[in-house]
Amino acid sequence: MATWSWVKRWLTTTNHKDIGILYMVTSIYFFLVAGVLAMLFRTQLAFPDKEILVGSEFNQAVTIHGLLMLLWFMSPFEVGLANYLIPLQIGARDLAFPRLNALSYWLYLASGLVLIAGFFVPGGAADMGWTLYAPQNVLLTGDGTILAAVAIILITASVTVGTVNFVVTIAKMRAPGMTWSKIPMFTWGVLFSVLMMWLAFPPLAVGALALILDKMLGTTFLTSLEGGALLWDHLFWFFGHPEVYVLLLPALGAMADIVSVFARRQLYARRFVIIALFIATALSYLVWMHHMFITGTSLTVRKIFSVTTALISIPFELATLALIMTLYKGKVVYRAPLLYVIAGILFFIIGGSTGVFQAAIILDRAFRGTYWVVAHFHYIMVGAVLLGLLGALYFWWPKITGRLYNEKLAKIQLLLLGVGVTATYLPQFLLMDMPRRYYTYPEEWLGLNRISTLGAFILLAAFLLGLYILIDSLVRGKPAPPNPWKAWGLEWAVPSPPPRHNYDGQPVVREDGSIVFVPEHELERIGVENVMKSSGNPELAPKGVLPNGGAGVKHVYHEHWSMTPMLVGLSTLVMGLGLVAGKPVLLLGLAILAVAITKWAIDDYRERFHEDEPRFREDWPFSGTNKLRLGMWTFISSEVFLFGSLISVYLFIRSRSLAWPPGYEHHDPYIGLLNTIILFTGTLFYSLAYLYAKHGKMIKSAALMLGTIVTGGLFLGVKAFEWWELFAQGYGINSNLQFQLYFVLTGIHALHVIAGLIATIYMVAKILSGRRPSLTSILMLGIYWGIVEIVWTFLFPMFYLM
Amino acid sequence: MGERDALVYVGAWGALISTAILEVQLILLDIVQNLTAFLLSMAVIQSVIIAYAYQHLREEKSSTAIMPFTSFIMLLVLVSAAITSVLACTPYLG
Amino acid sequence: MAEIVPPQEYWWMLFNYYLIAAVILAGGVTMLLVYFLLRYKTSNEDEYGEDYPGPGRLPTRYAKIGPTRYLLVVTGIIVLGLTVATFPYTEYVELTPQTPDMTIWVTGFTFGWRFQYPEELGGFTTVNEVVVPTNTMIEFKVTSQDVFHAFGIPEFKGAKVDAIPGIVNSLWIVTPDEPGEYDIFCYELCGVGHSLMVAKLKVVTPDEFQRFLEEKAGR
């Protein structure tokens, strides 16, 4: 029975530390898969005259290797670390939305499995490179590409939910005294990272959707000349560039903290580093066209992007210099995590400098598509990010597992890694003429490729050694003290591993930087302000880094768990596979989804899920805002971006189309106007319902919500009538691009209306059955209806009037 | 105080409906010069009304409101850069 | 024929400048790192630097930025300056500086390259081999008939553009004085035969080129 409860714990957990571990373990699994693929194609590249792995199989290997490493290993590993550490670092008991956190994880797991399932379907996995360029992604691939696109959409959902969670957690869940100036760089890095995922993923998801539609329903977004290659390029790289910094920033943050700890100095120019990383975050959205320097777009535009690309290297220069300057006048102790980070900095310098070469359009003309670029980003991603993350793992491992590990072996591993990275990637700079993703090539490149393959095997050995070190530590490692490194930071003031509730008492960071854990009633009595100012007061002196944080009381922790996130994840897995496996599977997935949503609603109705709300917190400048509302707006903004990307697809295709008869030739503008008015009226009803609810008149509120339901239904009815008319005239989703856009965009909008209706019906049912939904939840649904309406204000003129 | 809110909601509704009708009439009369610019700006105006009145953005603190604003600005960047780059390349359709 | 600087000369010049700048800057920074590491090494775990927050504590003040900011400004100017300084050369390469001696249309297809010679030379096509005379300015107009390819001649640095359906991109080269053979590759993954999309650029003497044309015309 013990095993069952063990399984159940991991399937239903909503505890941030559990989910962090799930994330990390899963990501390491994907790392191993991607690594095996790399060994396979490096072997082929060592023997270009043999046929070990050629043609589509070779292409599948490089494609899935790239996708897995970036989206399913590196980023989720960082998210896992963040999940575990950020609440500990900022003094929260969990993330802001624990259940959504679990949902992020299960969507992530499902998406990765869907991607890998590609190997087992006809035509094999996606095989057009991790960039999935159009139109070959539609024209020349098998079902695996559909699965890859589904996987991308699922992971987009996962990271969007995750972004909302992390933004709100960091903004609103910090312990008193944990001001922005005090939070560790790792937390900062994660914050910037999620802020990039936030707007970068929606365009990618839109691209993936277009890919699925093209492959399954015969649309031509990615195959037509109007959309096609360039449309995909923009959507993909608008995501693709921020994504590389998504990977970098958490690692860089961790590296900064580690250097600071082992140099026994505060991070040099800390404030400037934070500002610089923020600038890099903003700029990261403005450089994507440096991946398109030779597509033949306007030279002026490209010059602007060339300059922004050069500009973005400056914040990273500052960060690198700051890491180095932190050592100045330090008392540097050579512990394993530090050495990993130092190696990471060295590789980062090389990778970053070569990026500057590529920022020059003329130079990039030669580099584009060659092994030089491969070397550039592997120096950063393996040399800097991966080594930095390994340093982070070795740094926080004792905290997470409560065990020490064999540091000597870890140092030997680093030596292997250093040699491996150099042997693998340095020759690739010299292969600056060799095209990427060639499985066979002229004789002259043989030697360098062989060295590179040799290096890859050295890396393999290093990773196996790493696994041994970790397992050895788990089995035989000595128990770790709370703070084995004499490190600063709140997480080191609690036991290793931390208890389920993280700490007893409420942590308060005092003005002198010391941390005290005060029972909540005491805190109330003394006052938070007084505790923060109490540095000299012996009664409140920190009682040392002890188990229980010295608070002297035991915190009563309310375990929370839920099975619904896992069910939702499972349903998406089944539905995703169903797209390829056929209708029965798809329907099964839908059924599971329905069960999951019902269960979620029932849980909510019975108010079964409780999370501890912190009574004391530091949340400037977000004080006075509700965490749900901040979360909702963060989510809505990514929805804005999702629809915005769809609208930009429309504008893009339209501006490249030679003929585009005005919309009113096919769609009656008066019917459209009628529907517009219906939708506006529904939202008016809903707002009035909110007003009544605000004044406690719940029945009237429910009545007005019924009005919204009726108008929403009417809207859908009119829409259905219009669609039916068009079908009768012989138009369909695979008619010309104008109709494709019409059906897809209004279809997605209609789906949003349906989702809104379901939520509103639930809300009415809840009121009528005598429960009172919180005012915030009513408002949040109103915000959702607002976005549905805003989207329509764009769709209506786009399709009916122009 | 409830009345004031109600007034805002109904007023916004009136504004939305009238802009929508105006928009359709102007287009069908064919007196608008720059179609795309006109329609997009009408849509932006309507969106702002909806955001402020129905989504209660007006009640939000600026630290929250910055989220949708950022997203909107970034969207403009994506759209304008993609469109300019496309209009300026050398198409050879067909 | 044309007295015009071949693009790859500028490419190599700029590449070398970049390399020198990178080696000096990256090398300098690396040396600083190594020096600090050696200079401030200690084995005493309990010694703390002056502004170290201390175990289990948090930083209270932001550390200052020192003279490093000057270093930052200098490197920033170098990086930006280098980038902007390449622009005239970019224009030189991209905006064909004078009328080319010969324009050849290139169409990528799965999996190969088709070359179409100008009308006045016969307007014939060849596949996976393009023969051109020495010391000539040649323009390639590149497109694709199916999927996304990229046309590149690595020996002529910077001679690379994407081959995209519906779009024509151009690049130009100046052939050397000596005859020779150069590889042409595809630089964008385009399917199972991507690795086999190799063509040859054959530079021959004007006489030989004449013979080549006649042979083609005779067919």
Ligand code: HEM
């Ligand atoms: C100093 C800052 C950097 C600059 C100036 C820079 C510049 C560039 C440029 C211009 C390219 C396009 C090259 C081409 O395809 O022809 C590129 C490619 C790439 N860079 Fe960077 N980069 C920098 C940092 C990074 C970082 C930090 C990462 C990853 C964490 C990264 C990952 C990549 C990747 C993955 C690609 C290639 C994508 C592909 O084509 O598959 N870069 N970089």
Ligand SMILES: [Cu+2]
């Ligand atoms: Cu980039």
Ligand SMILES: [Cu+2]
């Ligand atoms: Cu190719």
